[in-house]
Amino acid sequence: MLDIRLQTIYDMLKKGMIVADIGSDHAFLPIELVKTGKSEKVYACEIADGPLLRAKNNIEKYGFSDKVIAIKSDGLNNVPIDTEAIVIAGVGFYTAKKIFEDNLSRLDKFKQIIIQVNSDIDLLRKWISDNNFTIENEIIVKKRHYYTIIEISTKYNEGYNSKELLFGPILMKTKTDVYIEYLNKELIKYKKILPKVDDNKKEEINKIIKFINEILK
Numbered sequence: 001m002l003d004i005r006l007q008t009i010y011d012m013l014k015k016g017m018i019v020a021d022i023g024s025d026h027a028f029l030p031i032e033l034v035k036t037g038k039s040e041k042v043y044a045c046e047i048a049d050g051p052l053l054r055a056k057n058n059i060e061k062y063g064f065s066d067k068v069i070a071i072k073s074d075g076l077n078n079v080p081i082d083t084e085a086i087v088i089a090g091v092g093f094y095t096a097k098k099i100f101e102d103n104l105s106r107l108d109k110f111k112q113i114i115i116q117v118n119s120d121i122d123l124l125r126k127w128i129s130d131n132n133f134t135i136e137n138e139i140i141v142k143k144r145h146y147y148t149i150i151e152i153s154t155k156y157n158e159g160y161n162s163k164e165l166l167f168g169p170i171l172m173k174t175k176t177d178v179y180i181e182y183l184n185k186e187l188i189k190y191k192k193i194l195p196k197v198d199d200n201k202k203e204e205i206n207k208i209i210k211f212i213n214e215i216l217k
């Protein structure tokens with residue numbers, strides 16, 4: 001039932017967690033977590049009425065209304081206190097940032113925080129770095145687009161350098177086949193745009209190309 005993106009998030013979650021899926025829409029992840037017994041209780045949290053109703057309908061359809069509880073919540077605002085892990089997936093960076101910043105002091109209460117933004121992954125890493133949080137794990141998957149799923153913790157980290165912010169401190173160590181494919185595509189993209197950009201932008205693009213070549217070496 002889960003696609004590769006949601007399946008990877010499912011796999012990254014530890015067994016036995018009370019999970020809150022923030023921005024749950026279809027509630028596929030919460031349903032799979034209880035269906036397989038990986039979680040006993042999951043909160044499917046949604047800000048919008050339409051997606052919340054869709055989540056509720058799916059939860060009922062699959063017969064898990066006792067274990068998956070749909071909650072109307074803007075970010076973490078109404079997320080119950082017994083939540084052990086949170087997932088924020090399929091949203092833009094600025095939405096994720098606001099969800100985190102509205103309840104920043106709550107973040108160190110969670111045993112797992114998993115985040116997947118659809119855009120601006122470098123800005124997400126910069127936000128993590130600026131808050132001195134730690135990137136615990138990163139996995140890149142491909143389903144038409146490339147999606148990077150990041151697990152963070154509030155454990156102190158002195159910050160990440162610009163190469164790590166752009167290309168992922170863990171991804172550049174694990175160097176999976178999907179990541180290498182992604183880097184090669186990025187390399188082609190940047191080489192193509194290099195002759196078309198202003199001189200001041202050339203320096204930045206050349207730096208990115210250098211980073212990619214260093215990782216691919």
Ligand SMILES: C[S@@+](CC[C@H](N)C(=O)[O-])C[C@H]1O[C@@H](n2cnc3c(N)ncnc32)[C@H](O)[C@@H]1O
Pocket residue numbers: 022023024025026045046047048051073074075076088089090091095099
């Ligand atoms: C594209 S869906 C992603 C659904 C699912 N998480 C996934 O990855 O497939 C994003 C959902 O996040 C919800 N959303 C956006 N901002 C939110 C917020 N501040 N709090 C809770 N849900 C939010 C939207 O209503 C939408 O249903």
